[in-house]
Amino acid sequence: xxxxxxxxxxxxxxxxxxxxxxCSSQSGHNTVSxxxxxxxxxxxxxxxxxxxxENGRGNFPPRFSGLQFPNYSSELxxxxxxxxxxxxxxxxxxxxxxxxxxxxxxxxGTRLTVT
Amino acid sequence: xxxxxQLGSHVSVSEGALVLLRCNYSSSVPPYLFWxxxxxxxxxxxxxxxxxAATLVKGINGFEAEFKKSETSFHLTKPSAHMSDAAEYFxxxxxxxxxxxxxxxxxxxxxxRP
Numbered sequence: 001x002x003x004x005x006x007x008x009x010x011x012x013x014x015x016x017x018x019x020x021x022x023c024s025s026q027s028g029h030n031t032v033s034x035x036x037x038x039x040x041x042x043x044x045x046x047x048x049x050x051x052x053x054e055n056g057r058g059n060f061p062p063r064f065s066g067l068q069f070p071n072y073s074s075e076l077x078x079x080x081x082x083x084x085x086x087x088x089x090x091x092x093x094x095x096x097x098x099x100x101x102x103x104x105x106x107x108x109g110t111r112l113t114v115t
Numbered sequence: 116x117x118x119x120x121q122l123g124s125h126v127s128v129s130e131g132a133l134v135l136l137r138c139n140y141s142s143s144v145p146p147y148l149f150w151x152x153x154x155x156x157x158x159x160x161x162x163x164x165x166x167x168a169a170t171l172v173k174g175i176n177g178f179e180a181e182f183k184k185s186e187t188s189f190h191l192t193k194p195s196a197h198m199s200d201a202a203e204y205f206x207x208x209x210x211x212x213x214x215x216x217x218x219x220x221x222x223x224x225x226x227x228r229p
Contacts, residue, residue: 090159
């Protein structure tokens with residue numbers, strides 16, 4: 001069984017640029033959630049995708065957007081990058097609707113640095 | 116609103132000593148609670164979860180946690196620390212909306228002295 005994978009591992013961007021991060025969910029998982037973890041802090045929920053639609057959003061501006069594809073993989077897009085966007089971005093997948101308490105399985109993350 | 120508070124941003128123990136990491140939660144409904152561990156430059160790994168069954172929950176790597184409703188606590192313990200336990204530990208509560216998002220505490224870094 002393949003776990004959650006994310007790409008790229010590391011990324012350096014300049015302020016004002018746009019970035020796309022990618023996530024492949026664990027086999028059989030139909031829901032993907034994205035979290036931002038700033039240095040020294042706990043992860044913060046950005047949004048979740050279920051059946052290719054956004055299903056819940058945290059306190060993040062509209063320049064954070066996402067997609068989910070029919071194979072349940074997902075993208076996180078961030079426009080007009082700001083220095084404060086520098087963080088570890090974590091993707092988590094879960095088998096929604098299969099009665100296990102919606103346990104979330106995390107990928108290794110993408111480390112984004114904005115200069 | 117639901118929240119989690121982790122007391123102590125850093126905890127240092129000697130190898131072989133008891134590990135106690137504290138977590139208090141706030142929730143208007145019976146909570147689902149989780150402990151995750153994060154090793155350097157890695158994602159989060161689930162240690163254990165409380166889903167309203169037994170109040171004493173056993174997890175991986177010898178960790179366990181006890182749900183105490185009267186104290187709104189879900190502290191993580193391990194009888195004997197190992198060097199490999201050095202990591203960041205996060206307590207989380209499951210949100211109530213349809214996303215069931217995880218709401219994390221700020222984390223506790225566990226240092227294990229030889």
